[in-house]
Amino acid sequence: MPTALAVPLAVADTARIATLGHTADRLTIRWSDGRESPYPAIWLADNRPDRRDRPEGQRLFDAIDLPDGIAIRTAVLAADGTVEIDLAGFETPARFSAAWLRAHALDPASRTERRRRPVLWDSSLALPTDDYAAVAGDDAARAAWLRRAYDHGFALLRGVPTEPGTVCKVVELFGFVRETNYGRLFDVVAVDKPQNLAFTAIGLGNHTDNPYRDPVPQLQLLHCLEAAAEGGESVVVDGFAAAERLRREAPDAFALLTRRAVPFRYVEPGQIDLRSRAPLIELDAEGELAAVRYNNRSIAPLDLDPDEVEAFYDAYRRFGRLLHDPDLTVGFRLAPGDLFIVDNQRVLHGRRGFSAGRRWLQGCYTDKDGLTSTLFSLEATR
The missing domain is CATH 3.30.2020.30 (NE0471 N-terminal domain-like)
Structure with a gap:
């Protein structure tokens, strides 16, 4: 000594x-x-x-x-x-x-103390909500909104103008839009001949977006311009909370999902063929959760040792049930002017089907470094 x-x-x-x-x-x-x-x-x-x-x-x-x-x-x-x-x-x-x-x-x-400790949540979550005018006009309010998005992987804004394209202006409060084959922004609305099931009126199971990309878009924003008269409620679930529950209840299943990469693919014939391989649950070098990927619409045929397939499906299905467990999920109805942001590497989102009226959301993607940089800079000056 x-x-x-x-x-x-x-x-x-x-x-x-x-x-x-x-x-x-x-x-x-x-x-x-x-x-x-x-x-x-x-x-x-x-x-x-x-x-x-x-x-x-x-x-x-x-x-x-x-x-x-x-x-x-x-x-x-x-x-x-x-x-x-x-x-x-x-x-x-x-x-x-x-x-x-x-x-x-x-x-x-x-x-x-320096390691990030996400705030895990379940169905008891009080929706983290802020007012757009306050966030856009005051640095302290903007920092509070970004802090909620950072800690929970999910946050709501109310009172966002319903002018088309505003979702991109919200991103500019902290970062830059990440453009994809869907453009700078995309409309989530039912169409006659959809290339993607998101552009229908059917319900969508809880999922992360674009797992077939490398890297995946890290943050997604969805802005409600019109709400369906019946149905169409949004659903979110903390994938990290579900993964930690799996780690506690079935450690062997958890370990298997972290060790094996699975293929994801999205195809528009003659135009797009996006492919990526990654585990459903990704850990960092210290064994902490780094990312969750889950999208039943985009997972490709599993490429596994035949002797491991049954055990993998048992683990995969168990994790999937947790990601749809009512005790872990939060449902809410978007009104015109509502916008939510999700950490696409942590929080899954979905929707219930709708039949009456038009439901029109606009969405876009961005990256986490803009959010964290703005958040830490704002907090350092307070």
Whole structure:
């Protein structure tokens, strides 16, 4: 363990430093709340603030250019509250703010706090709803709406003007429209000779859109211009909540769905033949949920070892039943001027069939980086 050096308490933006200690290869900070955070010497050298073009900006050198034999010679708490570290191989000490060190600490608790923790939900969800005029005219309201969409993978806007094309203007509040073969935007309305079952009046099971693309569109927005007099209710379900329930109740089935890629395909003869292979449940490097794909209309014949087919179908069907379980799904009726956004890699949406009147939605796709960039920038300035 490093030798602790008693130092004055320093007030930082997020925590106060109680003590500093170091060996040649590691700095250790004990914070006033009792947390202890280690910082390896080479990591400190790679993150020197004077080697960036601006705070949190781009590095001015490559890690391969770091000198060999990096070691901590001294580490002290300066009068201005920064931590001054003299590293072998560098001519001048590096100065780190206490707030920056706390925000990027490598102890397990700090690393866990930085990971995204989606808010899982079921049929008891109170619909996360905001007003379009407020969101369009006020940064705090826009941040609150984006935060709901980010945390839940789903959010509603009321009072959106019913002028055709407005859905694209809503995207411009945080990002850019992703154009596909359906165009910048598409109409979801019953037509006489549909190429896609979405353009009919029949009910649609819960699904994610376009799993046959690589990459899939990450966010979808649907804006109601006209509502059917009877039927046509929208349905959403948190695919992550369903997947976590499957993980708890049937871990072998969950693991099988994460290990095996399945083929998806969409064809318009002579014009389009889109294909992709991916697992129904995708995990990140740490075993956390990264994406869910489910679309019974677009899944192609499974390409599996014959001895695994029965077990896979058991897992696939069990997951599908969870994705349509009334205890997990939320139904709501869109009125003209209502718009919802879904994380297309997490939240499935569907609709009930309709028979009376015309139901007209306009939709478009966009990517998550626009939403997250705008959200984090707005929150950082509040």
